[in-house]
Amino acid sequence: MALLAWKRTVRGPTDQASTFEALALPLLPALYNTSSWLTRNPNDAEDLVQEALLKALRGFSSFEPGSNFKAWIFRILRNSYLNSRAGIAAQRTVSLDERLEADSAYPEEVIEMTTPETNFMRLSDRAAVQTAMEGLSPTLLEVILLCDVEEMKYKEIALVLDVPIGTVMSRIARARAALRLQLAGNAALNRETRA
Amino acid sequence: MSHHLSAAMLDSLIDGELPETQSAEVSEHLSQCPSCTSAALRHSLLKASSATAGHRYAIPPDVEQRLRREARPNSSAEPRRNVKERSHWGGLTAIAVLALLACTAVILMQRHIRNSQAASAEQAIFTEVCDLHIATLAANQPPQVLSSDRHTVKPWFQGKLPFSFNLPDDLPSNARLDGANLTYINDRPVAQLLYSIGGHHVSVFLNEGPPYVLANLAHAERQGFHVMEFRAAHLEGVAVSDVGPAALAELVRAVEDAQTPRG
Numbered sequence: 001m002a003l004l005a006w007k008r009t010v011r012g013p014t015d016q017a018s019t020f021e022a023l024a025l026p027l028l029p030a031l032y033n034t035s036s037w038l039t040r041n042p043n044d045a046e047d048l049v050q051e052a053l054l055k056a057l058r059g060f061s062s063f064e065p066g067s068n069f070k071a072w073i074f075r076i077l078r079n080s081y082l083n084s085r086a087g088i089a090a091q092r093t094v095s096l097d098e099r100l101e102a103d104s105a106y107p108e109e110v111i112e113m114t115t116p117e118t119n120f121m122r123l124s125d126r127a128a129v130q131t132a133m134e135g136l137s138p139t140l141l142e143v144i145l146l147c148d149v150e151e152m153k154y155k156e157i158a159l160v161l162d163v164p165i166g167t168v169m170s171r172i173a174r175a176r177a178a179l180r181l182q183l184a185g186n187a188a189l190n191r192e193t194r195a
Numbered sequence: 196m197s198h199h200l201s202a203a204m205l206d207s208l209i210d211g212e213l214p215e216t217q218s219a220e221v222s223e224h225l226s227q228c229p230s231c232t233s234a235a236l237r238h239s240l241l242k243a244s245s246a247t248a249g250h251r252y253a254i255p256p257d258v259e260q261r262l263r264r265e266a267r268p269n270s271s272a273e274p275r276r277n278v279k280e281r282s283h284w285g286g287l288t289a290i291a292v293l294a295l296l297a298c299t300a301v302i303l304m305q306r307h308i309r310n311s312q313a314a315s316a317e318q319a320i321f322t323e324v325c326d327l328h329i330a331t332l333a334a335n336q337p338p339q340v341l342s343s344d345r346h347t348v349k350p351w352f353q354g355k356l357p358f359s360f361n362l363p364d365d366l367p368s369n370a371r372l373d374g375a376n377l378t379y380i381n382d383r384p385v386a387q388l389l390y391s392i393g394g395h396h397v398s399v400f401l402n403e404g405p406p407y408v409l410a411n412l413a414h415a416e417r418q419g420f421h422v423m424e425f426r427a428a429h430l431e432g433v434a435v436s437d438v439g440p441a442a443l444a445e446l447v448r449a450v451e452d453a454q455t456p457r458g
Contacts, residue, residue, distance in 0.1 A: 021267060033249070033254075036252035037251070048260070048267055050262060055323075055382075059382065076383060079379035088336065100201075126248050133248060145249055148242050148245040148249060149247040164197060172206050179245065
């Protein structure tokens with residue numbers, strides 16, 4: 001049977017294997033880190049990276065040499081996550097507010113109620129920032145991971161997420177606003193606990 | 196620039212995404228505006244903090260070893276050359292015959308490699324389609340759009356897929372539309388239409404195909420699932436189910452016919 005539209009064009013076999021290894025293996029730590037953030041479970045993270053690697057390997061003949069391999073394999077990883085049980089569950093639990101919020105709208109700057117010193121101390125607390133990141137929805141967490149942690153450009157993120165650059169920008173703005181809110185909320189909670 | 200920098204502009208600034216034309220203007224504004232400078236610093240601190248905090252999960256060495264092995268294609272798949280020593284015959288005729296045989300062998304080997312690679316890519320898609328269908332059954336969760344009304348299911352895909360499709364008005368007897376999911380096959384967004392025929396569940400995956408037309412109905416079987424492929428207008432479809440091939444073909448034909456506008 002044909003499955004023509006999804007069938008990959010075949011490329012030369014000999015150099016394919018070594019090229020794939022050279023491109024994919026250095027990205028293993030990054031893929032694992034992102035998978036762990038998304039799945040929040042070491043076994044699921046390993047399964048997700050494994051699935052993405054196998055899919056990438058099988059479809060490598062369609063990868064255009066010279067184009068962005070990192071964006072390509074992260075896109076495969078992300079799509080595999082969306083199709084996984086964890087991904088499907090996460091999509092169904094996204095808050096209604098977030099769905100209703102238009103992607104094109106930028107959030108207002110979160111009002112800073114703290115001094116620059118306390119703000120600096122809060123941001124220096126790695127555990128506090130990680131807790132705040134855990135509180136983000138998958139949609140917002142993934143842009144923080146791609147932009148800040150993986151240092152991808154907006155254009156690359158747009159490729160991974162398959163959305164326009166404008167949407168990437170608005171999601172980044174919303175993600176950072178949500179992070180600031182989470183950090184401010186956690187700090188207030190800590191103050192109350194100490195009091 | 197007299198007004199303060201927006202959140203989006205501050206993000207673009209710290210992400211190094213400001214166009215050169217704007218960059219100079221923003222720098223000039225920052226040199227005169229303590230409020231925006233402070234905001235830019237806050238944004239920058241947050242980015243640095245999330246970058247540090249985000250590097251949280253180190254890959255365990257044994258997991259890395261396993262994944263490295265996965266990323267290494269099977270070495271037995273490498274084409275092997277079968278070189279045979281032959282005695283020296285001498286004479287131009289013998290050399291010509293050998294050269295001809297060698298050329299034929301190379302051509303046959305290349306064709307074999309191409310065919311086996313194409314078959315392997317096809318097999319991968321085949322597996323993925325079946326896996327997605329099984330995962331949908333195993334998930335025990337409602338579809339992303341839960342409706343038997345085609346006027347609800349079709350509009351749900353607006354803005355989610357880079358193509359559109361029609362759903363049939365009339366379904367074969369016993370067949371019912373249960374809903375649909377947006378899913379991904381081979382890194383492409385695909386509509387997964389969920390039908391049931393009696394007690395059997397059917398997934399019909401619709402994907403935007405290449406512009407050429409090939410409307411042969413192909414059929415295959417795997418682990419008790421029947422898989423049928425069809426092509427209509429700009430779409431390619433694949434249906435998967437454990438229902439009998441005749442009932443599946445009837446449903447496939449209804450979906451296929453719906454893609455062709457009636458004159």
